[in-house]
Amino acid sequence: MPKPLRHFLLPATIFASREEYLVTTVLGSCVALCLWDKRLMAGGINHFMLPAWTGEGESSAKYGDIAIERLLGMLADLGCRKENLVAKIFGGSSMINENSGAYAIGDRNMELAEQLMRQYGIPVVASETGGCSGRRIIFNTRTGDVYMKKSAKRSK
Template sequence: MSAVATKENRVHIIQGEFFVASEQNVMVTTILGSCVAACIRDPLAGVGGINHFLLPGNTSRVKSDEAERMGVHLMELLVNGLLKSGARRERLEAKLFGGAKTVRAHTDIGKHNVEFAERFLRDEGIAHIGGSTGGLQGRRIQYWPVSGRARQILLTGTLQVERPVVAPAAAVDTHAGELELF
């Protein structure tokens, strides 16, 4: 019997976008600085998705043409997209990425984005199972929504340094090779 090769379908999202998939061969990428991406899936339904937001946002103060870049809007769109695709809220699990402090300023936008995303997950009863947030470097994220596998590549100017993505309880060895979570 011969092996069957499957072509990986790569999708790139940018700030203000979200994407939901239920196909095994889909991998979603995005590049983050102070922005945050929430990778959320329902492992039993076999559906997952990702978003990419610029600021936490408050729907009462956000102009309609700016709402698409705000976390409060994109988190709701992502969760609703997952539910419409067969996910169940009580089975959702999330990984958060991004939130770097990429600009020297008094306000740490990345930190506020991460705090918002963590609070959203807590308030919605969504399990936060890992990811990588904070620091001073941007990240390239690769996420396979159905399996929940995630990989990040830290960006430092023109040099890219690969680092493992680790679950919160695991020890972190920054000099280790690539680690993929399933």
């Protein structure tokens, strides 16, 4: 059996494949949404930095609402159907001391991901969000498995 291919996912990018890839990304306040089609055994992942595009500037995948729409589109192009998808959400850490109100980027990112999954009727089957630690995750596009390791907590 061939070894899975590997891909490193940078912030503000999206990846989806029907082939087996191990997709690695590193998260702080950013969120990664992993979507996996249990029938096609295909999956995709995004890595977004901010919750929602305001309509100003470029509509890029650094915004959660844009990144999630584009990931769903990429998966649809691969033949995936929303009713067969399951979601896993990671990240959303509090990486700065001032993490309230407008600064609660991590909280706002994970809330957006959860809200959009409810809106699309995609069940969230796993999540590891919040806290004060960064995370390194590896997502297997063929199996839907996610391996995660937390980094050392930030200093207060």
